[in-house]
Amino acid sequence: QQQVKQSPQSLIVQKGGIPIINCAYENTAFDYFPWYQQFPGKGPALLIAIRPDVSEKKEGRFTISFNKSAKQFSLHIMDSQPGDSATYFCAASPRWRSNTGKLIFGQGTTLQVKP
Amino acid sequence: NAGVMQNPRHLVRRRGQEARLRCSPMKGHSHVYWYRQLPEEGLKFMVYLQKENIIDESGMPKERFSAEFPKEGPSILRIQQVVRGDSAAYFCASSPDRVTGELFFGEGSRLTVL
Numbered sequence: 198q199q200q201v202k203q204s205p206q207s208l209i210v211q212k213g214g215i216p217i218i219n220c221a222y223e224n225t226a227f228d229y230f231p232w233y234q235q236f237p238g239k240g241p242a243l244l245i246a247i248r249p250d251v252s253e254k255k256e257g258r259f260t261i262s263f264n265k266s267a268k269q270f271s272l273h274i275m276d277s278q279p280g281d282s283a284t285y286f287c288a289a290s291p292r293w294r295s296n297t298g299k300l301i302f303g304q305g306t307t308l309q310v311k312p
Numbered sequence: 313n314a315g316v317m318q319n320p321r322h323l324v325r326r327r328g329q330e331a332r333l334r335c336s337p338m339k340g341h342s343h344v345y346w347y348r349q350l351p352e353e354g355l356k357f358m359v360y361l362q363k364e365n366i367i368d369e370s371g372m373p374k375e376r377f378s379a380e381f382p383k384e385g386p387s388i389l390r391i392q393q394v395v396r397g398d399s400a401a402y403f404c405a406s407s408p409d410r411v412t413g414e415l416f417f418g419e420g421s422r423l424t425v426l
Contacts, residue, residue, distance in 0.1 A: 203354075231414075240316070240403055240417035241355065286354060297368040298407060299345060300415060302354040 199224060201289050203303025210277055211311050218272045218306045220287035225268070227289040231300065232261065232272050235284045244285075245272075277310045284308070314338070316406050316418035317386075324424045331391040331398070333421045337406030344387045345405040345415060346379060355403060361387060394425045 202221045210216045220230075231246035247254045247261045247270065254261045258275040274281055284307050288300040317336040325331050337344050342363050347355040360368040361381035372379065376394075381387040391398055401422045405415040 233417075238419070240405075240419045242417065243414050246414075297360050298343065298409075298415070299357045299360050299368055299371075300355075301357065302347075304354045 199301055201287060201301050201303040203287050203306060205306060206304065207307045207309075209309045209311065212278060214277050214310070216274050216277055216281075216308055216310075218285055218287070218308075219269065220271065220289075220303050221267075221269045222289050223268065224289070224291065226291040227301075229290040229292045230261070230263065230270050231288050231290075232259070233286045233288060233302075235286065235305075241286060274308075277308075279310045279312050282308055282310050316404055316416050318402075318404050318418035318421050320421060321419065322422050322424070324426060325394050326426050327395055328393050331394050331423055333389040333391075333402050333404075333423070334386040335389070335404030335406075335418060336386040337404075338408075338416055341406035341408050341416070343407040343409065344381050345407070346387075346389050347403045347405065347417075349401040349403060349420070351400075358389070391423070394423070396425045399423055399425045 204219050208216050232244045233241035234244045235241040245256045245259045247263050249265050260273040263270045284305045286305050287303040290300045292298050319334050344361045346358040349355045357371040359372050359379045376392045378390045401420040403417050403420045405417045407415050
């Protein structure tokens with residue numbers, strides 16, 4: 198119940214394409230869903246996050262879609278660029294309903310954007 | 313405003329030795345999280361601490377691992393009697409508060425056990 202399942206494991210797109218990464222969860226106590234980007238040798242950095250009371254959030258070229266009934270959420274990267282090549286992690290947290298702000302991470306998706 | 317500082321960045325230990333990893337949170341942050349990342353895997357939660365208190369250690373192995381966040385100084389993740397399976401990247405994150413604050417990650421400490 199504490200798991201977050203992420204797919205695909207890896208993804209290759211051409212420049213300008215729209216990669217989509219999907220995540221699913223079981224624990225209905227999760228109420229905060231961030232996406233992190235990680236470059237090799239670096240720590241993860243927050244890209245965008247969503248609460249379950251909205252179905253979509255956009256920040257620049259990054260969009261989160263959230264389906265509360267299906268317990269799924271996804272990341273879309275519009276007009277992808279080679280500089281977006283990185284590993285992307287979805288995460289979930291029961292922040293408002295527990296005494297811990299810990300994040301449970303998905304397994305990660307390695308994205309390669311070809312020029 | 314400096315980010316989350318972790319040291320050492322790289323640490324090599326022989327089996328049976330001790331590893332100490334340090335994390336200085338961002339200024340004004342009193343919440344610290346430790347995560348472990350194995351090669352080609354995601355980040356696994358280990359422990360969540362506030363100053364002088366362990367709040368959630370549900371991800372910590374029962375033996376050989378301990379963590380602290382003293383009133384003064386950095387948070388320390390200590391691994392006693394290391395084994396090869398402890399080889400991983402250990403990331404620290406800090407946050408200004410539990411509920412609404414973003415987690416800011418350091419660049420990690422990469423432990424190699426020979």
